[in-house]
Amino acid sequence: MIRKFLALLATFALAGGLALPAGAADxxxxxxxxxxxxxxxxGGYSGVFYDDQRxxxxxxxxxxxxxGADDGMTCLSSQEEPCKSSNNLFYETPLSPCSDTRTRDCVxxxxxxxxxxxxxxxxxxxxxxxxxxxxSTNGRNRYNTPFIGDIKRHIPDSGNVSLWKIPGMEHxxxxxxxxxxxxxxxxxxxxxxxxxxxxxxIFAVSKLPIEGAQIDTCFFVTKTSCFKRWPFxxxxxxxxxxxxxxxIIGWFHGRLSSPELRSRKTDDxxxxxxxxxxxxxxxxxxxxxxxxxxxxxxxxxxEAEFVARGKQFAGSGYYIGNPKDRSTQTVLDDRNPSFDExxxxxxxxxxxxxxxxxxxxxxxxxxxxxxxGNDYGNCIGESEIAGIVTTNSNAxxxxxxxxxxxxxxxxxxxxxYDSKGLVQVGSYDLAIRSDIARCIYGxxxxxxxxxxxxxxxxxxxxxxxxxxxxxDNWISLSAKGFTYSSPTLxxxxxxxxxxxxxxTCTKGKTSKKVTGVNPKCPKGYVKK
Numbered sequence: 001m002i003r004k005f006l007a008l009l010a011t012f013a014l015a016g017g018l019a020l021p022a023g024a025a026d027x028x029x030x031x032x033x034x035x036x037x038x039x040x041x042x043g044g045y046s047g048v049f050y051d052d053q054r055x056x057x058x059x060x061x062x063x064x065x066x067x068g069a070d071d072g073m074t075c076l077s078s079q080e081e082p083c084k085s086s087n088n089l090f091y092e093t094p095l096s097p098c099s100d101t102r103t104r105d106c107v108x109x110x111x112x113x114x115x116x117x118x119x120x121x122x123x124x125x126x127x128x129x130x131x132x133x134x135x136s137t138n139g140r141n142r143y144n145t146p147f148i149g150d151i152k153r154h155i156p157d158s159g160n161v162s163l164w165k166i167p168g169m170e171h172x173x174x175x176x177x178x179x180x181x182x183x184x185x186x187x188x189x190x191x192x193x194x195x196x197x198x199x200x201x202i203f204a205v206s207k208l209p210i211e212g213a214q215i216d217t218c219f220f221v222t223k224t225s226c227f228k229r230w231p232f233x234x235x236x237x238x239x240x241x242x243x244x245x246x247x248i249i250g251w252f253h254g255r256l257s258s259p260e261l262r263s264r265k266t267d268d269x270x271x272x273x274x275x276x277x278x279x280x281x282x283x284x285x286x287x288x289x290x291x292x293x294x295x296x297x298x299x300x301x302x303e304a305e306f307v308a309r310g311k312q313f314a315g316s317g318y319y320i321g322n323p324k325d326r327s328t329q330t331v332l333d334d335r336n337p338s339f340d341e342x343x344x345x346x347x348x349x350x351x352x353x354x355x356x357x358x359x360x361x362x363x364x365x366x367x368x369x370x371x372x373g374n375d376y377g378n379c380i381g382e383s384e385i386a387g388i389v390t391t392n393s394n395a396x397x398x399x400x401x402x403x404x405x406x407x408x409x410x411x412x413x414x415x416x417y418d419s420k421g422l423v424q425v426g427s428y429d430l431a432i433r434s435d436i437a438r439c440i441y442g443x444x445x446x447x448x449x450x451x452x453x454x455x456x457x458x459x460x461x462x463x464x465x466x467x468x469x470x471x472d473n474w475i476s477l478s479a480k481g482f483t484y485s486s487p488t489l490x491x492x493x494x495x496x497x498x499x500x501x502x503x504t505c506t507k508g509k510t511s512k513k514v515t516g517v518n519p520k521c522p523k524g525y526v527k528k
Contacts, residue, residue, distance in 0.1 A: 027217065028172070028229075028230060028231050029231075029284075029360035029361055029362050029419055030204075030219075030229040030230055030231055030360075030362050030363060031217045031219070031228060031229055031230075032359070032360045033216050033217075034047075034049040034286055034316075034332060034334060035047075035049070035286050035287075035288065035359070036318070037288050037318050037319070037330050037332075038288050040318075040319075041319055042319060042330065043319050043320075043321045043327065043328035043329045043330050044290060044291050044292070044327055044328070044329075044330065045288055045289065045290055045291065045318075045330040045331075046288070046289060046291055046294060046299075046302055046330075046331060046332075046333070047286070047287060047288035047289070047330075047331070047332040047333065048285060048286065048287060048332065048333045048334070048347075048350045049284070049285070049286040049332055049333070049334040049359075050284060050285045050286070050334070050335075050336075050337035050347070050394055050395060051284040051286075051334075051337075051360075051362070052255075052336045052337055052338065053201060053255075053282075053362065053364060053366065054334070055199065055336055056180045056182060056199060056201045056366070057130075057180070057219050057220050058130060059094050059130040059161050059180055059182065059220070060092050060093075060130070060143045060144065061092065061093045061094065061129070061130075061143070061144055061145060061146060061147070061158045061159075062074050062090075062091065062092060062093075062143045062144070062145050062147065063075050063077075063078045063083055063089070063090070063091035063093075063147045063149075063155065063158075064083065064089070064090050064091070065082040065083045065086030065088060065089055066086070066088040066089075066090065067082070067086075067088070072090075074143070074145055075147060076145065076146075076147055076148070077147055077148035078091065078147060078148065078149055078150045078153065078155045079148060079150050085190055086187075086190070087187075087188060087189055087190055088186075088187070088188060089186070089187040090184075090185070090186050090187075091147070091149075091155055091184060091185060092182065092183070092184035093147075093156060093158040093159055093182070093183060093184075094158075094159045094160055094161045094162075094180060094181060094182055094183075095107055095156065095159045095181040095182075095183055095242060095244070096127055096159035096160045096162065097124050097127070097162050098243065102157075102159075103243075103268070104151070104156065104157070104243070104244075104245055104268070104270060105149070105156035105157065105159065105183070105243070105244045105245055105246065105270075106159070106242070106243055106244075107162065107179065107181060107240065107241070107242055107243075108241045108242065108243050108272070109121070109239070109240065109241040109274075110122040110164055110177075110179060110202075110238070110239070110240050110241075111166075111238070111239050112166045112169050112177070112236060112237065112238045112239070113169070113236070113237050114168075114169060114233055114234075114235055114236055114237075115235040117168075119237075119239065120166050120167060120168055120169060122164040122165065122166045122177065123164060123165045123166075123167070124162060124163075124164055125162075125163045125164060125165055125176065126162070126163050127159075127160035127161065127162050127163075128160055128161045128162065128163060128178075128220075128222050128225075129144065129160055129161070129222060129223075130144060130161065130220060130221065130222060131144070131221050131222050131223050145158075146158045151245060153187070154185075154196065154245055154246050154247050155185075155246075156183060156244065156245065156246060161178065161179065161180050161220070162178075162179045163176060163177070163178055163179075163205075163207070163227075164176070164177045164178075164179060165177070169233060169236065170233065171204040171230045171231065171232055171233050172204075172230045172231060173204060173205060173206030173228060173230035174206050176204075176205055176206065176207060177202055177203065177204060177205065178202070178203040178205045178219075178220055178227055179200075179201075179202055179203075179240070180200070180201050180202075180203070180220075181198070181199075181200040181201075181240075181242055182197075182198070182199045182200070183196050183197065183198050183199075183244065183246055184196065184197045184199070185197065185246065185247075194247070195247045195248065195249050195250070195369075196244075196246035196247050196248055196369075197368065197369045198242070198244070198246075198248050198252075198273070198368065198369050199366075199367075199368040199369070200240065200242070200275070200366060200367055200368065201364075201365065201366035202238050202240070202365045202366070203219060203220075203227075203229050204229065204230045204231065204232050204233075204363070205219065205220070205227040205228060205229055205230065206227070206228050206230065207225050207226075207227055208225065208226045208227075208228065209224065209225065209226070210222070210223070210224055210225055210226050213226035231362075231363040232279040232363045232365065234279075235278065236278065236279045236365075237276065237277065237278045237279070238256075238276070238277070238279075238365055239274065239275070239276035240274070240275055240276075241272060241273065241274040242272070242273050242274075243266060243270050243271070243272050243273075244270055244271055244273070245269065245270045245271075248271060248273065248369060248385065249380065249381075249384060249385065250369065250370060250380060250385070250386055250400065251369070251370045251385075251386050251387055251388065251389065251399075251400040252275070252367045252368065252369055252370065252385070252387070252388040252389070253338070253367065253368055253369075253370050253388070253389055253390070253391075253396070254275070254277065254366065254367035254368075254388050254389070254390035254391075254429075255280055255282050255364040255365065255366045255367070255390065255391075255392070256275075256277030256278060256279065256280055256364070256365050256366070256367065256390050257277055257278040257279070257280045257390065257392075257427055257429060258277055258278050258429060258478065259275065259276070259277040259367075259388050259390050259429050259431050259476075260274075260275070260276040260277065260431065260474075260476075261273075261274070261275055261385070261387065261388045261431050261474070262274045262472075262474075263385040271385075273385065275367055275388070277365070277367075277390065277429075278365075279363055279364060279365045280363075280364055280365070280390070280392045280427060281361050281362065281363055281364070281392060281418075282361070282362050282364045282392045282393075282394065283358030283359075283360070283361050283362075283392070283394045283414050283415055283418055283419065283424055284358060284359050284360045284361075284362060284394060285337075285347075285350060285351065285354055285358060285359055285394050285395075285414075285415060286354075286359035286360070287350065287353050287354040287359070288332075289353050291326070291327060294353065295349055295352065295353070297349060298346065298349040298350065298353070301342075301346050301349070302326075302333075302346075303326060306326050311323075311324040311325075311326075313326065313329060313331040314331075314333055314335065315331050315332050315333040315334050315335065316331065316332045316334055317329060317330070317331050318330045318331070318332060337394055337395040337396070338370075338371065338395075338396060338397075338398040339395060339396070339397060339398060340397070340398060341397065344395060344397055344411065344413065347395045347413060348413055348485065348486055351413065351414075351415050351485055354415060356415050356416040356417055356485060357415050357416075357417040357418075357419070357421065358394070358414070358415040358417065358418050358419045358424065359419060360419050361418045361419045361420070361424075364392075367388065367390070370389075370398065370399055370400055371398045371399055378439075379436050379439035379440050380436060384436075385433075386400070386432060386433060386436050387400075387430065387431050387432035387433060387436065387474075388429075388430075388431050389401060389410060389428075389429070389430050390427075390428070390429045390430075391410075391412050391426070391427060391428045391429070392414070392424075392426065392427045393412035393413055393414045393426065393484065394413065394414040394415070395412065395413045395414065396410070396411065396412045396413070397410070397411045397412075401430070401491065403440055406441070406492065407490045407491060407492050408430070408440075408490070408491040408493075409488055409489065409490050409491075410428070410430075410488070410489045410490075410491075411486070411487075411488045411489075412426070412428070412484075412486070412487060412488075412489065413484060413485055413486040414426075414484040414485065415484065415485065416483060416484050416485050423483055424483065424484050425480070425481060425482075425483065426454075426479075426480070426481070426482040426483060426484055426487065427479075427480050428452070428454075428478065428479040428480075428482075428489050429476070429477070429478045429479075430452075430476070430477045430478075430491055431474055431475070431476045431477075432474070432475050432477075433473055433474055433475075434448070434470060434473045434474060434475050435473060437475055437493060441493050441495075443493070443495045444495065444517060444518040445503075445518055445519070445520075447470070447495070447501070448470065448475060448493050448494070448495055449468075449493070449494045449495065449496075450468040450475060450477055450491065450492065450493045450494070451466065451468070451491075451492045452466045452468070452477050452478070452479040452489060452490070452491055452492075453489070453490045453492070454479055454482040454487045454488075454489055454490075455487060455488050455490060456486070456487050456488075457485075457486055457487075466478065466479050467480075475493075477491055500515055500516055500517055501515070501519070502514065502515040502519065503519045503521070503527055503528075504527070504528040505521035505522065505525035505526065505527055505528065506525060506526060506528050507524050507525045507526070511528065512525070
């Protein structure tokens with residue numbers, strides 16, 4: 001239901017004129033919007049705009065109950081009817097900074113640094129509420145409405161986007177950074193046992209009065225202010241800690257480099273999640289073409305989905321002639337480029353239409369929970385975080401890496417060239433908890449060796465710079481320097497068989513060394 005609403009909102013916004021012609025050469029790629037169709041007010045064109053950062057800037061706030069496909073009721077509290085007893089409940093909200101009055105579901109820390117400098121704690125400037133132009137907040141569905149949560153069902157109180165300053169971390173627009181940490185979930189039972197989605201982005205911004213602002217270049221909008229997005233300073237690194245009582249499990253996907261992920265339970269039964277990493281340049285894909293000039297395979301795939309959806313288009317409509325006839329429509333597919341295998345293969349056809357060149361190359365720092373993130377549930381458990389996969393690829397197969405033939409595989413894709421026509425250099429990082437890796441592979445507690453390989457669709461395995469390390473119960477693997485369009489990254493973990501090694505066990509002031517293939521501490525002792 002949430003995704004359906006977002007698609008409808010995008011359609012309304014485009015039809016209402018929010019997305020004006022994308023900018024000129026004198027603005028950074030971070031301020032580019034989707035390109036307009038080559039011909040206005042006519043049908044017969046299809047296009048794509050794949051930029052997953054656009055899922056955050058609406059920053060919607062609502063909790064609602066659904067009794068049918070198109071029958072939602074927004075509540076002021078998840079503890080009032082119809083939300084209190086609904087078997088179809090949806091919520092979405094930003095998480096505010098922690099304070100004396102807010103100690104649950106909040107941001108505990110934000111810091112940043114450039115290069116090898118020491119981290120600088122961010123200073124909170126203000127909290128913000130988004131405004132969606134053209135969308136009524138007085139109707140039945142109010143998508144910018146604060147609400148009261150429900151601890152028993154793991155529903156947070158609603159929060160706000162926050163604006164921060166990091167002194168000394170200047171970018172082209174100043175020293176201000178917009179933090180959008182969104183949490184959402186879809187319940188299909190009253191008990192509220194569904195896992196939540198966490199989607200977090202940090203954006204370098206400048207603040208302008210809304211009056212006189214060119215709205216189409218505003219990344220985020222309130223009633224009084226326009227926030228323009230800028231590229232990060234090179235070699236910027238950020239760290240964020242979030243405390244939440246929502247059910248966050250499984251894997252994260254990130255748009256950052258050299259990630260460090262940690263999580264632990266707090267004394268008040270929340271989970272404290274800390275993510276650290278460096279900014280990364282991510283290509284976006286955008287292109288229009290006449291339906292009659294599309295590759296026949298691509299046009300057939302789009303038509304097949306159109307028919308399967310009951311002759312309803314997927315994306316944003318710029319011109320709709322006959323609602324049931326795709327040849328009279330001009331539609332932009334602007335969905336999140338987190339795909340299944342079928343949509344992933346369609347993406348590669350669109351890359352060909354774009355002549356293997358990115359529309360924009362955007363400086364990015366973000367991470368989000370993955371779909372199907374609880375794969376390997378017997379190893380992860382009901383409330384555990386397994387790891388994070390990060391890449392600068394525009395498209396990727398949704399879900400965690402697949403375990404097959406003793407390898408974890410992860411498929412990614414991007415245009416071969418960036419927006420300036422230079423070869424796009426690939427980046428891939430995987431951080432996985434050591435105990436979960438051992439469970440997946442059936443390893444003992446002995447040290448693990450690991451390698452990363454990059455294989456292309458032609459079967460050729462080409463060189464990339466690999467780095468592997470293990471620290472604090474986390475295995476980190478990195479592959480850099482490979483190229484696109486559609487490589488598959490394979491992580492191979494191994495362990496020497498029947499190798500004995502020693503551990504030190506302690507009990508109070510007493511310690512002893514235990515040696516064996518899979519050494520374990522005696523009862524009453526703990527591993528040092």
